[in-house]
Amino acid sequence: MRLIQTEYLQGSVDIPADKSIAHRSIMFGAIAEGETKVTNFLRAQDCLNTLQAFKDLGVPIYDEGETITITGVGAKGLSPAKQTIDVGNSGTALRLLLGILAGTTFETTLEGDASLNKRPMERMMIPLSQMGATITGAFHSEFPPITIQGTTQLTPIEYHMPIASAQVKSAILFAALQAEGMTKIIEKETSRNHTEEMIIQFGGKIQTDGKVIFLQGPQQLKGQEMTVPGDISSAAFFLVAGAIVPNSEIILKNVGINFTRTGIIDVMKQMGANIQIVDNDLMNQSATLIISSSSLNAATIKGAMIPRLIDELPVIALLATQAQGTTIIKDAQELKVKETNRIDATAQELQKMGANIQATQDGLVIQGKTALHGAKVSSHGDHRIGMMLQIAALISKEEVQLENPEVIAISYPNFFQDIKQLVKRTE
């Protein structure tokens, strides 16, 4: 597919719902007691797979268009699925489901697509088996298809996380809600805290003290009415587009601004981007952002900042190709085990367009102020690499061809339409 090019960008975008929160809205609704109503659910493939997975586990879920209604079955109310549950491309669906299934009386097998079936699961097996679940990967490996035999006798753990991962933390918390006693998790770095916030929102109790989290189980949550805010990880593509395409201004409406997710705003501001935060809705942790063309300087991005912008790093690398100086991204080795190796894919594809970008052991080094040119590029089957390349194409003078653009529907089905309506040509 020929990607969109432009002279400048102008207009506004309603940012689609947050993928992390949308997955969790179905999960919490399912294990709570009573009814949950979710508005602004993300109808993207990853979240639709979570919805189907819980239907497979016997949870009544009705998609009524405007709202999704879930009749919660309670922590102990899931039923065995008739067959293997396929969660497609979604690491979040598979890993969080393992935490929920750890407390059941039955066995479940979960599988994914070719990408997910290569993603590491030992990080789940270690804590959840310490809690009493039995988990085995395909041919005794750590990879899906993965089979979990739950137990009603889950035991709490004290767990020092060896990696910063909200998925691992969340799965342990879902299991801890079903275990008798106090679970203590010590995070390596603070990762997104949607699970902790939603435990409270659904009537549960959890304490956080810096990087230490305590949860006393068992707890029975209660169904809620909730609205999913917009996804800053989707807004990120427009933030970068607005900053690097000359003479542009874009208004991004309904962007979730939970502190554990706003690393991109902090880094872009530090690099000199013109970002304004307006209409800050504290109740819903969302705001309107305005981004305009910016004169940018390089930055070093590392350490505790990394989990606050992990999914935005490919598009931040693109941003750095247009900044003055050398940008260094480090401590980001987790990027190697996402939908593809995002360190290598970002470097390889941007190099094809003329960028001066090198992959390192744990990140990227990018020399800025490079003009990007036309090329045939690949998403490597990864939605975020595909979207990053479309933003790169906006500033290319020649045609850019992307293979397999459909993959973008994993998180953002209307991405190309939303870009198209911002595109302006001076002729």
Ligand SMILES: O=C(O)C1=C[C@@H](OP(=O)(O)O)[C@@H](O)[C@H](O)C1
């Ligand atoms: O918990 C979540 O919703 C997510 C956590 C992150 O993964 P890790 O926990 O593997 O870092 C992130 O990359 C993913 O897109 C969504």
Ligand SMILES: C=C(OP(=O)(O)O)C(=O)O
């Ligand atoms: C890594 C991602 O998602 P997941 O881990 O759920 O596949 C992502 O959306 O960038």
